[in-house]
Amino acid sequence: MPRFRTLDDLDVANKRVLVRADLNVPVKDGKVTDATRIERLVPTIEALIQKGAKVVVMSHFGRPKGPDPSQSLRPLVEPLSRAIGGRPVHFAPDCIGPQADRVVAALKLGEVALLENLRFHKGEEADDPEFAKALAKLGDAYVDDAFSAAHRAHASIEALAHLLPAAAGKNMQAELEALGAALENPQRPVVALIGGAKVSTKLDLLNNFTGKVDRLAIGGAMANTFLFAQGRPVGRSLCERDLADTARAILAQAEKHGCEIILPMDAVTAEKLEPGVVTRTVGVNAVPPTAMILDVGPETVARIAAALEASRTLVWNGPVGAFETPPFERATVALAKKAAELTRAGKLMSVAGGGDTVAALAMAVVMDQLSYVSTAGGAFLEWLEGRELPGVKALEMT
Numbered sequence: 001m002p003r004f005r006t007l008d009d010l011d012v013a014n015k016r017v018l019v020r021a022d023l024n025v026p027v028k029d030g031k032v033t034d035a036t037r038i039e040r041l042v043p044t045i046e047a048l049i050q051k052g053a054k055v056v057v058m059s060h061f062g063r064p065k066g067p068d069p070s071q072s073l074r075p076l077v078e079p080l081s082r083a084i085g086g087r088p089v090h091f092a093p094d095c096i097g098p099q100a101d102r103v104v105a106a107l108k109l110g111e112v113a114l115l116e117n118l119r120f121h122k123g124e125e126a127d128d129p130e131f132a133k134a135l136a137k138l139g140d141a142y143v144d145d146a147f148s149a150a151h152r153a154h155a156s157i158e159a160l161a162h163l164l165p166a167a168a169g170k171n172m173q174a175e176l177e178a179l180g181a182a183l184e185n186p187q188r189p190v191v192a193l194i195g196g197a198k199v200s201t202k203l204d205l206l207n208n209f210t211g212k213v214d215r216l217a218i219g220g221a222m223a224n225t226f227l228f229a230q231g232r233p234v235g236r237s238l239c240e241r242d243l244a245d246t247a248r249a250i251l252a253q254a255e256k257h258g259c260e261i262i263l264p265m266d267a268v269t270a271e272k273l274e275p276g277v278v279t280r281t282v283g284v285n286a287v288p289p290t291a292m293i294l295d296v297g298p299e300t301v302a303r304i305a306a307a308l309e310a311s312r313t314l315v316w317n318g319p320v321g322a323f324e325t326p327p328f329e330r331a332t333v334a335l336a337k338k339a340a341e342l343t344r345a346g347k348l349m350s351v352a353g354g355g356d357t358v359a360a361l362a363m364a365v366v367m368d369q370l371s372y373v374s375t376a377g378g379a380f381l382e383w384l385e386g387r388e389l390p391g392v393k394a395l396e397m398t
């Protein structure tokens with residue numbers, strides 16, 4: 001992995017430090033419903049405060065088309081302040097210009113400011129150099145702690161990193177180290193567990209993985225496309241029939257690279273996707289024409305669990321069943337528990353990420369029992385695809 005500067009390489013004493021955070025957290029009725037991203041930001045803010053910096057936090061929130069009070073970052077002031085031990089957070093109602101200048105100029109050493117939503121300005125998403133310059137005026141150094149937004153070449157992530165002395169924050173650093181340990185320099189064998197609804201959203205990932213991992217277990221509705229491509233009956237299951245050729249090509253590619261593919265052997269089926277419906281567990285050759293495959297069956301769980309036991313590293317993205325509707329969470333929860341157990345025993349290095357995956361891990365109550373759980377969705381996926389992330393590239397030492 002190319003080296004990037006960290007907080008240790010940055011001189012921040014008596015300086016204003018612009019911290020790009022990802023405060024794009026779920027909010028309902030003005031309340032933060034999952035504060036993970038806020039909590040992960042705390043070590044960076046605290047380290048900067050300890051080093052005697054003035055901390056200026058900036059982030060996007062939602063996808064506003066311009067200034068939009070319903071997408072303000074103001075409701076984040078209180079949760080952020082609470083997360084950093086009740087320290088006051090001064091809010092700037094604009095992220096550039098006189099209002100931002102005033103709030104930042106009034107900051108004392110060890111104090112924290114939060115700027116209004118970066119996406120209220122068009123220049124943010126356009127990676128506009130003028131907008132980046134306006135942001136740069138507010139700081140003497142730049143820290144990017146928003147791995148989950150690193151796939152966006154936006155001004156606060158890309159252009160700005162070239163205008164000030166720049167470094168990765170602690171969260172960014174932890175993400176890069178964990179992801180590097182899982183795919184760039186892993187302990188072998190490596191097993192990947194990939195699920196989710198659609199093959200079409202994970203084609204690049206699957207193609208990248210067949211050349212990188214030793215075993216690739218596929219679950220979720222995307223496995224149906226592979227089963228269909230093998231000529232098996234999938235009934236009324238979600239299935240991208242037009243991708244049968246692509247699925248066969250991925251299987252051939254895996255064979256060429258010596259990557260073992262694990263597809264479902266049995267399935268939990270039902271006539272409809274509803275909580276508590278009557279289910280039937282059948283072999284994958286016996287899915288009734290009117291049924292839908294909604295989870296992998298117990299034989300498949302045992303086979304994947306055995307693959308986890310036989311591996312040293314796990315990369316996990318995507319649930320293996322329709323986990324939001326009980327009882328179709330069973331296989332995903334069982335595998336999450338298995339991964340947690342092997343990790344606790346020191347037998348497995350496990351890295352997981354993606355919105356649904358994190359929700360499934362939370363359901364299995366093992367969020368803190370894997371080696372690393374990424375807070376990133378799109379960025380995690382793009383990283384798994386082997387793509388260069390603009391926000392990571394911008395931090396690389398040249």
Ligand code: 3PG
Nearest residue numbers: 022024062148149377378
């Ligand atoms: C996320 O929540 O995945 C990141 O904050 C990126 O948000 P975006 O998809 O709106 O760019």
Ligand code: MG
Nearest residue numbers: 355377378379
């Ligand atoms: Mg997203």
